[in-house]
Amino acid sequence: MQMKVILSAAVSLDGYLDDLSPNRLKLSSDEDWAEVKKLRGRCDAILVGAGTVRKDNPSLVIRDEGIRSARIAAGMDPDIVKVVVSRSGDLDPDSKFFTEGGGRKIVFTCRPVATELKHAADIVVSPQITAASICAELSSRGYRSLMVEGGSTVLTMFLTEGVVDEFRLAVAPFFVGQAGAPRLVGEGAFMWNKDNRMVTAGVERQGDMTVIHLIPRKMDEDRKYMRMAVEASRLCVPSPTCYCVGAVVVTGSGDIYKGYTHETGQANHAEEEAIAKALAAGADLAGATIYSTMEPCSTRSSKPRSCSRIIMDYGFGRVVYALREPACFVSCEGDGMLRRAGIAVDVMDEFGPEVVEINSHLLG
Ligand SMILES: NC(=O)c1ccc[n+]([C@@H]2O[C@H](COP(=O)([O-])OP(=O)(O)OC[C@H]3O[C@@H](n4cnc5c(N)ncnc54)[C@H](OP(=O)(O)O)[C@@H]3O)[C@@H](O)[C@H]2O)c1
Structure with missing residues (x-):
């Protein structure tokens, strides 16, 4: 089972997570804090480093009744599982992390810990702890989503290992200006x-x-998903009226839907085929990525909406394509249209020659 990892942090304008005072620095606005709580509500587990437990003494408990009810309705435990990583095992069993909330608490540590801590949490001892090993252990326990809230050392570990699926960074409009205070990483x-x-x-104000x-x-x-799209495009029957294109939709939760030109209907583009399958499965397309072997179209004579329009309407976060649409039929402006709409667009040129070869009936 693949685990989804969401990093969340708040920083000052100069990139600090905290200041040097003994008290926790309030960076978030009330609106931002409400969103963070909602995000926690969607995760099976939440992780912080021992430094954060010692400095901030956070409870990390979900108290909001609306969020707890939504978790139950979604088949989740109303309490979030709390995870802390500590090489030393130097953690106070009377800290709020251990004493508050009804959910399971797990300590990843490199050394044997005090008996009191063993009573307060599940202890996972390993000589070396990495972000990947934490995720593997949590995944083996059936947890599917992990929110990582810091601090600096822990964020650095996840970001250097590349164990991240989403990163929510909230920036507060003030400076800390204290060298020595913890930075984001x-x-x-x-x-x-x-x-x-x-x-x-995406960028939003809270x-x-x-x-x-x-x-x-x-x-x-x-590369893996573009390869899938290329292989899907090979299933298309070449015709003088259309390109052979393949498309793959990858949702935020990692679900994959493939399609190719004319797969289920003579007027359907590959993107439409893949998106239709995702919608039929009830997938949430907000922020999803679509891979297409060719630039999504910007105008359609046979349908009211172009593929670029559909991608924008469903709130996709990113489009990756291999080949700009050649000017055989129309002058395509999909790339610019998507970028102007704030959607991230990437072009994987390395697949271009293969897409040209698959379309040799038109691009010979
Ligand atoms: N603004 C925000 O969004 C936000 C969020 C969270 C925290 N913070 C701030 O971040 C600061 C804390 O950051 P920090 O970097 O000092 O601490 P941290 O990242 O919370 O925790 C670091 C500790 O975690 C343990 N650890 C980390 N990587 C490990 C590994 N690979 N293997 C074993 N143990 C590992 C070690 O614990 P031991 O020392 O026990 O060995 C290490 O000292 C605080 O000031 C807090 O307020 C801010």
Whole structure:
């Protein structure tokens, strides 16, 4: 079972998670805080580092009755599972992490811990703890979604290992200005760097906070899904009136829907075929990614909506395509239309020659 990992953090304008005072720094607005609580409500488990438990003494409990009821209605436990990682095992069993909330508590640690802590939580001892090993253990216990709330060391671990599916970053409009205060992340070889940028899937305001929703682009995954789209396009019967295109929809929860040109109807484009399957399955397409072997169309004579329009209407967060639509039939403006709508667009040129070869009946 694949686990979905959502990172969530609030920072000051100068990138600090906290200041140097002994008290927890309030970065979030009330509106932002309400959204964070809702996001917690959608996750099976929440993780923080021992540094955060020692410094902030957070309870990490879901108290809102509406959120608890929604969890029960969705077949989830009303209480979130709380996870803490501590190399030293130096954790106070009287801290709120252990004493508050009815959900299971789990400690990942490298050393044997005190008996009191063993009574307060499940203890997982391992000589080396990584983000991947935490997720593997939680996944083996049947948990499907994990919210990682920091602090700095823990965020660095998940981001350098590349164990992230979504990153919610809330920016508060003030400066901390104290060197030595914890920053968002520490030093590290980050998977997302100047050569592999994250994708900005959305930006919103929550009170005076600016919330950025980032999708960590993973090149190996992009290649895997574009390969699927290319193979789907090979199932299309070549015709003088259309390109052979394949498309793959990947939802936020990792569900995959494939389609190819004319798969179920003579006027259907590949994107429409894949999206129709996702909708038939009840998938949530908000923020989803669609891979297409060709630039999504911007005008249609046979239908009221173009593929680009449909992608925008369903709230897709990202479009990845391999080949710009050649000017055989129309002058396609899908790329620009999608970008202007705020959708992240990436072009995987490396697949272009193969798409041309599959369409040799038109592009010979
Ligand atoms: N603004 C926000 O959104 C936000 C959210 C959370 C926290 N924070 C702030 O972040 C600060 C804490 O950050 P931090 O970096 O000091 O602490 P942290 O990331 O919360 O915890 C670090 C600790 O976790 C344990 N740990 C981390 N990686 C490990 C690994 N691979 N294996 C074993 N143990 C590991 C170690 O515990 P041991 O020391 O026990 O060995 C380490 O010292 C606080 O000031 C807090 O207020 C801010």
